[in-house]
Amino acid sequence: xxxxxxTRTIQNIKSNIDKGLIKFDHxxxxxxxxxxxxxxxxxxxxxxxGYIINPIIVxxxxxILSIIDGIQRLSTIRDYINNQFALSKDMDILEYYDIxxxxxxxxDLSEKKYRAxxxxxxxxxxxxxxxxxxxxxxxDKEIRDNFAxxxxxxxxxxxxxxxxxxxxxxxxxxxxxxSLPLMTPITKEERGMKKLITPTMKKGATDRxxxxxxxxxxxxxxxxxxxxxxxxNDINDFVNWYNIxxxxxxxxxxxxxxxxxxxxxxxxxxxxxxxxxxxxxxxxVIDSDTDITSFITxxxxxxxxxxxxxxxxNIVQAGTTSxxxxxxxxxxxxxxxx
Numbered sequence: 359x360x361x362x363x364x365t366r367t368i369q370n371i372k373s374n375i376d377k378g379l380i381k382f383d384h385x386x387x388x389x390x391x392x393x394x395x396x397x398x399x400x401x402x403x404x405x406x407x408g409y410i411i412n413p414i415i416v417x418x419x420x421x422i423l424s425i426i427d428g429i430q431r432l433s434t435i436r437d438y439i440n441n442q443f444a445l446s447k448d449m450d451i452l453e454y455y456d457i458x459x460x461x462x463x464x465x466d467l468s469e470k471k472y473r474a475x476x477x478x479x480x481x482x483x484x485x486x487x488x489x490x491x492x493x494x495x496x497x498d499k500e501i502r503d504n505f506a507x508x509x510x511x512x513x514x515x516x517x518x519x520x521x522x523x524x525x526x527x528x529x530x531x532x533x534x535x536x537s538l539p540l541m542t543p544i545t546k547e548e549r550g551m552k553k554l555i556t557p558t559m560k561k562g563a564t565d566r567x568x569x570x571x572x573x574x575x576x577x578x579x580x581x582x583x584x585x586x587x588x589x590x591n592d593i594n595d596f597v598n599w600y601n602i603x604x605x606x607x608x609x610x611x612x613x614x615x616x617x618x619x620x621x622x623x624x625x626x627x628x629x630x631x632x633x634x635x636x637x638x639x640x641x642x643v644i645d646s647d648t649d650i651t652s653f654i655t656x657x658x659x660x661x662x663x664x665x666x667x668x669x670x671x672n673i674v675q676a677g678t679t680s681x682x683x684x685x686x687x688x689x690x691x692x693x694x695x696x
Contacts, residue, residue: 359494359500360494360496361493363489364492365487365489366488367487368435368439368486369484371488372439372484375432380416380422380425381422381423390429390433392561393434396446398434398437398438398443399445399446399449401431402445402483403467405482406452406467414491415490415491415508417493418492426493427505427508431488445469445471446469449467449469451467452467452479454479456476457478457481458478498525502523502524520563520594523594524601525601528597531609532566535616538616538620540554540619540626541554541555541565543559543560554626567593567630568630570597571634573596576612576641577600580608585684587683588678588679588683589679611641615637615644618640618650622651623658631674631678632674635687635688638688639653639691639695640657642692642695670687673687673690
């Protein structure tokens with residue numbers, strides 16, 4: 359793995375983002391908008407006061423830079439310059455040199471969008487330089503190892519850190535599944551609907567764990583893997599196994615299953631602890647060429663009567679990761695498709 363260090367002005371960064379030369383979708387990175395408004399405001403304030411900013415880490419393929427560390431910083435800069443949010447209401451007064459009056463001025467940054475800033479302050483932002491480390495000649499493992507060490511002291515969740523033990527091929531398969539209509543979060547135009555994946559699940563990487571757990575159930579039922587529990591260690595063990603034993607046929611069939619469900623169901627709400635079992639059951643029905651209409655009827659009844667389903671509620675209330683809970687839910691859904 360090799361890397362080069364260089365500085366780029368924010369104006370140059372913004373231009374490259376607009377041209378699609380800086381990508382925000384590398385599989386290791388968390389989703390955007392992990393920061394709240396206060397944190398974003400403090401970062402913009404950091405830029406304006408000339409404080410130290412950690413370098414941005416990217417991998418470079420041809421002219422394309424894919425961010426592996428720094429997506430919150432760069433997306434905050436992009437969104438602020440695009441007037442997507444205003445700074446917090448409790449910002450400190452900024453002392454700055456005004457190029458028009460040629461003297462020091464004071465400005466209250468509180469609740470100001472980029473367009474409301476004096477031109478001199480806008481220029482301060484655009485002329486700020488950020489350091490980039492551009493990685494080339496790398497392997498997938500080197501990138502994953504590097505990312506894990508960069509984030510060793512940061513509050514990433516176990517679900518988010520799971521990416522560091524997942525190969526590019528497996529991650530691409532998960533991303534492909536999550537791009538299907540039934541698995542994408544609700545858009546503004548779809549408000550009032552419900553889907554299997556919510557924006558919160560996507561933000562916290564719960565959506566990826568749902569796919570991994572579904573594959574655990576499928577591969578176990580096929581006799582290819584010994585399923586134990588859904589604890590962090592057991593999920594990571596499966597990921598390590600599937601990195602080597604990824605089954606393209608199972609991935610393809612799971613995509614067929616999800617698309618078939620989408621044809622029958624346009625409004626669905628399930629708890630994320632139940633979704634893998636539902637997807638598994640649907641997979642088994644479709645894989646066996648059984649008529650799916652009966653399963654769809656049972657699924658709709660399950661959703662409509664969930665609050666009164668004491669048998670199932672007793673299972674999940676006792677925990678959702680233990681071997682006993684996983685087996686009990688698996689038995690429940692296997693009985694549903696008999």
